[in-house]
Amino acid sequence: MATTSPVPWPRRLPEPQIHQAHVLAVDDSLVDRKVIEALLRVSSCKVTTVDSGRRALQFLGLDDERNEGGVMTGSSSSLKVDMIVTDYSMPGMTGYELLKRIKGSSEFREVPVVIMSSENINTRIDRCLEEGAEDYLVKPVKLADVRRIKDYMMMMREDGNEGRINKRKLRDGTDPSTSLNSSSASLIGSPCSDQQVLVSEQPQSSSSSSTLSPESQPPAHPESSDSPLDNHSTSLQTSQPPPQQSVSHSCLNKLESSDPNQSTTGDQIDGSVGS
Amino acid sequence: MERNQLPREVALMRQSLFDQGYVDEQFVQLEELQDETNPNFVEEVATLFYKDSARLLANIDQAMDRTPLDFTKLENYMQQFKGSCSSIGAKKVKHECTQFREYCRAGSTDGCMRTFQQMKREYSALRKKLETYFQLARQAGPSNTATRPR
Numbered sequence: 188m189a190t191t192s193p194v195p196w197p198r199r200l201p202e203p204q205i206h207q208a209h210v211l212a213v214d215d216s217l218v219d220r221k222v223i224e225a226l227l228r229v230s231s232c233k234v235t236t237v238d239s240g241r242r243a244l245q246f247l248g249l250d251d252e253r254n255e256g257g258v259m260t261g262s263s264s265s266l267k268v269d270m271i272v273t274d275y276s277m278p279g280m281t282g283y284e285l286l287k288r289i290k291g292s293s294e295f296r297e298v299p300v301v302i303m304s305s306e307n308i309n310t311r312i313d314r315c316l317e318e319g320a321e322d323y324l325v326k327p328v329k330l331a332d333v334r335r336i337k338d339y340m341m342m343m344r345e346d347g348n349e350g351r352i353n354k355r356k357l358r359d360g361t362d363p364s365t366s367l368n369s370s371s372a373s374l375i376g377s378p379c380s381d382q383q384v385l386v387s388e389q390p391q392s393s394s395s396s397s398t399l400s401p402e403s404q405p406p407a408h409p410e411s412s413d414s415p416l417d418n419h420s421t422s423l424q425t426s427q428p429p430p431q432q433s434v435s436h437s438c439l440n441k442l443e444s445s446d447p448n449q450s451t452t453g454d455q456i457d458g459s460v461g462s
Numbered sequence: 463m464e465r466n467q468l469p470r471e472v473a474l475m476r477q478s479l480f481d482q483g484y485v486d487e488q489f490v491q492l493e494e495l496q497d498e499t500n501p502n503f504v505e506e507v508a509t510l511f512y513k514d515s516a517r518l519l520a521n522i523d524q525a526m527d528r529t530p531l532d533f534t535k536l537e538n539y540m541q542q543f544k545g546s547c548s549s550i551g552a553k554k555v556k557h558e559c560t561q562f563r564e565y566c567r568a569g570s571t572d573g574c575m576r577t578f579q580q581m582k583r584e585y586s587a588l589r590k591k592l593e594t595y596f597q598l599a600r601q602a603g604p605s606n607t608a609t610r611p612r
């Protein structure tokens with residue numbers, strides 16, 4: 188564990204490990220969003236949740252219209268999602284339609300998409316897989332399911348897929364997207380890096396998906412003081428808002444345990460960051 | 463109650479939730495998501511469930527007042543509700559949802575009405591059970607709630 192560090196706040200140096208996967212989870216059910224978020228967080232992923240396909244597209248920068256939130260200023264690839272998990276049955280745009288949009292886009296077509304559904308319908312499953320979904324999870328989703336789908340991200344990463352943060356890039360520190368990606372973990376990414384690399388942003392990075400209660404945030408985070416949008420409605424909930432972007436998401440921590448310690452992976456609370 | 467009795471009481475109560483069929487293995491999954499940073503996760507989800515489903519149930523209530531019943535609409539509502547029940551492991555309530563949907567498909571007003579009442583009873587019963595359980599669990603201290611093994 189790091190002895191002294193220049194980090195002003197005592198706890199939680201980011202994990203000096205590989206890039207923390209960032210998953211976008213789409214589900215119109217509030218309860219399911221909470222659950223999938225926790226499942227992913229516990230599996231060491233950063234999570235952004237949205238409640239509709241449309242919001243997902245907005246987040247990714249794939250929506251055609253200028254959206255009300257003024258989401259993306261930067262390039263959409265700076266958002267860096269490593270995987271998208273979406274419910275199938277949603278009002279408005281189904282998960283299947285969202286899947287098609289994603290696979291039809293140049294920026295995100297390589298991103299693994301997983302469908303979740305309470306219905307185990309073979310024709311539906313086939314259709315999704317044919318359209319390019321990596322997997323189809325029957326709800327209720329379990330930890331074992333999440334562990335399995337995480338592997339899709341790993342596999343893709345090892346391929347060195349374009350647009351994806353991988354270990355090599357991290358070590359080089361050349362991936363421009365990492366600077367926008369508030370995941371401090373990814374900046375520190377390389378396992379060899381020393382702890383003094385400073386995470387200016389959110390030292391407690393990573394897998395915490397609930398975001399930003401003031402006490403856990405360094406002061407320099409205006410995003411975190413976004414008025415929490417109503418959790419029930421529709422906004423985005425993200426673990427770490429990319430700093431440059433005035434994403435109209437809420438940095439919510441209402442319903443979640445308002446615990447000041449956004450732990451990284453729940454495995455390491457106190458920056459017991461190895462090595 | 464002696465403080466040192468609490469952990470045992472909590473464990474017993476927890477076991478009875480399973481034994482009596484109130485919750486199923488999904489509940490265990492939720493418990494696995496509890497850890498130091500999220501010590502009350504299950505309670506939070508349950509709270510969220512009740513809060514969120516209240517609205518849906520009110521809609522169903524209203525729809526149940528119509529004559530004749532719009533079975534398609536009811537089935538859709540119940541589909542959503544059932545999904546949430548499933549996600550938190552609410553076994554008995556979920557079972558009633560399934561029954562209800564079958565009655566919808568069969569076009570049975572009577573069946574729907576009976577099942578809906580039964581479902582509401584289970585829904586309330588579960589809430590009480592969970593409230594008691596969570597309260598006791600909190601008193602017993604975080605070490606006594608099921609947490610994800612480190």
